Amino acid sequence: MTVPRLMAVHAHPDDESSKGAATLARYAAQGAEVLVVTCTGGERGDVLNPALDRPEVHADLAAVRRREMAAAAKVLGVRQRFLGFADSGLPADGEPLPEDCFAAVAVPEAAAELTEVIREFRPHVVVTYDPTGGYPHPDHIQTHRVALAAHDALEGDPAQPLKLYYLAAFQREWFATLHETMLKRGIASQLGELLANWPDWAPEFDVTTRVKCAEYFDVRDRAFRAHATQADPAHPFFAHPRDLEREVWPTENYVLARSRVATRTPEDDLFAGITPR
Numbered sequence: 001m002t003v004p005r006l007m008a009v010h011a012h013p014d015d016e017s018s019k020g021a022a023t024l025a026r027y028a029a030q031g032a033e034v035l036v037v038t039c040t041g042g043e044r045g046d047v048l049n050p051a052l053d054r055p056e057v058h059a060d061l062a063a064v065r066r067r068e069m070a071a072a073a074k075v076l077g078v079r080q081r082f083l084g085f086a087d088s089g090l091p092a093d094g095e096p097l098p099e100d101c102f103a104a105v106a107v108p109e110a111a112a113e114l115t116e117v118i119r120e121f122r123p124h125v126v127v128t129y130d131p132t133g134g135y136p137h138p139d140h141i142q143t144h145r146v147a148l149a150a151h152d153a154l155e156g157d158p159a160q161p162l163k164l165y166y167l168a169a170f171q172r173e174w175f176a177t178l179h180e181t182m183l184k185r186g187i188a189s190q191l192g193e194l195l196a197n198w199p200d201w202a203p204e205f206d207v208t209t210r211v212k213c214a215e216y217f218d219v220r221d222r223a224f225r226a227h228a229t230q231a232d233p234a235h236p237f238f239a240h241p242r243d244l245e246r247e248v249w250p251t252e253n254y255v256l257a258r259s260r261v262a263t264r265t266p267e268d269d270l271f272a273g274i275t276p277r
Contacts, residue, residue, distance in 0.1 A: 004032040004271050007123035007161070009114065009147040011102075011139040012042040012087065013069035014227035018237075019134065019169040020127060021076060021220035022213035023252045023270070028077035029216070032271075035121050036073060036080040037114065039143050040102045041065060044089035047229045057229060064229060071226040075219060083113055088138045103138035110142070111149035118150060119159045125270045126151060130166035130255065132203040151258060162274055164258035168205035172198055174249055178240050181248050190236035207253045209267040214250035217242055 006027050010016045016024065016036045028034045043062035047053045057064055066082075073080040085102035097104045118126070128147035133140030147164075154160035172195070179191040221242070225231045231238075256265060263273030 005123045006034045007126045009037045009128040011039050011143040013065045014230040017072045017223035019167050020252050021223050022216035023211045024078055025076045025216040025219040026213040034078040039083045040085050040087040042087050044087035048232045052229050068227045072223040075223040103142045107145045107149050110146045114150040115153055123161050124274050125163045126161045127165045134170050136201045162260045165254040166257050168207050168253040177248050190239045208256040208265040209254040210251040212251050214246035
């Protein structure tokens with residue numbers, strides 16, 4: 001076959017670096033063509049890094065986030081493309097969505113835009129969010145709907161991807177494994193409070209595919225830090241020892257949602273059944 005092609009469909013700049021980034025870096029380093037499609041510009045997002053929570057950053061946030069996205073893509077070694085929709089922000093309960101936002105666009109309309117990108121790039125594999133969006137942000141839920149609709153709209157078309165995966169990015173087991181291992185080894189953990197207050201909305205995954213990518217965790221971290229407005233240095237994500245993570249959880253995990261090729265689960269490769277070992 002030609003060079004393997006992988007597309008990751010995300011909601012905002014930074015999502016590609018906080019969810020499945022080591023996988024993208026691994027495949028890119030191994031010679032695959034990797035394209036990140038970012039549905040929105042993240043222009044209604046918060047500035048989560050206190051050091052950058054300044055008026056001039058907020059005033060130019062759309063441009064800042066584009067620059068951050070370009071820097072992160074370079075770190076990961078991937079191509080990136082904005083789909084062009086407006087960030088929906090995170091409305092409070094009962095608050096309406098902005099009229100011009102991504103989550104308010106009809107799914108077929110948004111899916112048509114993504115379908116054209118798929119036809120152009122011709123990915124063998126597409127990765128996106130599960131039906132919950134990974135967490136209950138309207139843009140994440142819409143991203144799932146749009147990616148699935150675009151995939152299914154290509155039924156019978158040679159451009160239809162051979163496999164579609166959901167990211168299993170927010171797994172309680174990951175947090176618990178790191179937390180418990182750190183405590184056993186006398187290492188302070190900042191994950192206990194999160195585990196004690198585990199959110200009701202958190203999805204449960206029937207993982208089918210574990211991609212070994214521990215050697216790319218440093219690339220993942222550098223890519224996430226490139227999104228400086230979103231990467232709070234005090235966030236617990238940065239607090240655990242990376243060598244410990246490589247030892248006890250050396251994979252990024254996925255759920256196989258659609259496949260047009262014969263494959264046996266569990267898998268250790270997103271291209272299983274597509275490329276020979």
